[in-house]
Amino acid sequence: MPLLLPEALADHAPMLAVLVPLLAAPLAMLFGNRAFAYGISFAASVASFIFSMFLLARVMDGSVLSYHLGGWAPPLGIEYRVDAANALVLLIVSAISAVVLPFARTSIETEIAERHHTLFYACYMLCFTGLMGVAITGDAFNVFVFLEVSSLSTYVLVALGAEKDRRALSAAYDYLILGTIGATFFVIGLGLIYMTTGTLNMADLAQRLTGLESNRTLRSGFAFIVVGMGLKMAIYPLHRWLPSAYTYAPSAVSAFLAATATKVAIYVVLRFMFSVYSAKFGFERDTLQLIIFPFAIIAMFAASIVACYQINLKRMLAYSSIAQIGYMLLGVSMLNVTGLSATLVHLFNHAVTKGALFLAVGAIVYRTGSALLPHMAGLGRKMPWTSAAIVIGGLSLIGIPSTAGFVSKWVLIAGAFERDAWPVAVLIVASSLIAVVYVWRVLEVLYLQPAPANSTATEAPLGLLIPTWILALASIWFGLDADLTVSVSRTAAEALLNGGFGGDAAIIMGVEGRK
């Protein structure tokens, strides 16, 4: 996949992928013009997407890129380090952002007061910047800074849902409290690591940590980081903020967050578990097998069962997200290349699937004003295209063959068999059957129940349908042609399990000559 960029842009692609949306944020707000704000945000997302594609194409063979900010060499200077794992995450985040923005342009008309639209775009861009930054940076403290950039704007984005439902405010507040506790735990963890090693550069940390397996400060640092990021990614018992935040946020925000925010948090945990610390650490293996593994299994079942009882479709999808995070963590806890690549494949496939589902629900909310299941009776005939997208997303969520969800579950089960853990494979299939129940509930309401006689719902406008269908078709495409996702994930998983953040990296410098 040769992707050509002018040399000046190619050299600075890692920086530009983050910088462009960061600059778009104040510009979107500055002129107070909605069309301009939308235009510049969309352009920035597309630009970031192109840079991410370019980066992924360059690291697909397993090489590592290192970009020194301002030409200051690491470990003193801040470094952006790109390998297959974070290039994949960058691609997901920027692609979803570029797809969701056109949807947001139409959907926020009914959900957010007009005077707040430019602010919405600014917050959205900041959130996007933060997520990209977290994924690309090779500096541990930089992760925290970008994490907070994205989190703070996420709280605002969720609270914007208060226009329609005041519960968005309490949801945003809960998210703020728990998110801040998570981020602060993360900083404490970083502090403990810094205390022992005196460095914050991830590649440098990896080197200095070898041989310190029995150091207690490092162990508690690891615990703080895992719990802190666990809060951000809604790992099973720490998921309390997620359902309300996704339910009451504006539709476009729900779709964007569900597809990206938790995924980036998972990426951070992977990075710390395998690149900074490594699987050689006994306490890490114990954490994965004795704590993460059971919680992942519980999440797969408990969250799926809770999802079956929801009458709000958005809340049902939110609970389903918690279950899907269980699958991703299950892949990590297998500690083999196949399991880890299942995590990364699912990261990608679930982003596409959940994005499509949340967008389709957003289109229904746009037309009927309600996300409650009983209000959707008979919409299968009134809104055929939107409903069809829900069908595709639902099938992919279950993991029916020829959808993206099937590919990730296939790889996950292969990982379980590699470890001779066939009961785990059975559990994966069993929990997928629960997904059949809640997806069927939605399909039954949409297609088998008669529409109320006075229903005036009509098909959603094209501005909403096109983004929804891009993601719906993508979740079929990546189910049929899984070569790209699986091979990139495998490269990434191998690199992660090797540890050390890639060793020698191809250095692309910011400023020439200063080393």
Add this chain to the structure above:
Amino acid sequence: MEQMTTLTFVLGHMNYWLFVVLMMTGLYIVVARGNLLKKVVGLNLFQAAVFMLYISMGKVAGGTAPIFTNNPAETYSNPLPHVLILTAIVVGIATTALGLALIVRINETYDTIEEDEILALDHATAQKEIDAVAKLGSDGGDVK
């Protein structure tokens, strides 16, 4: 003699003990208090504890403030944790400001900033939704 060394160890790490106490106090307030404003105060204490952790570890025995002088023999404290924590302070202020702004909005719409009252109101709203939907099932009401 051994007791003496334990005592010096305990006293010598006073900053860290205080960090633990302050951190747990803050976390306890966040979890245990029902008043949204008090939760934010607790969150602030919790974050302030982390500032203390970082600044403690930057201290070099006998070191002065890390300001460049022409004397090469001068010992400095490690300035990096200070810089890191400046960033964290800024983040903390932004979080507090946003938290307070949300509380103002919550107070406007809910008329209370007590967590259990807000929960009760939210539950009432949810119950109303369920009732309305149940009614919809019986008389096939309006979709809008």
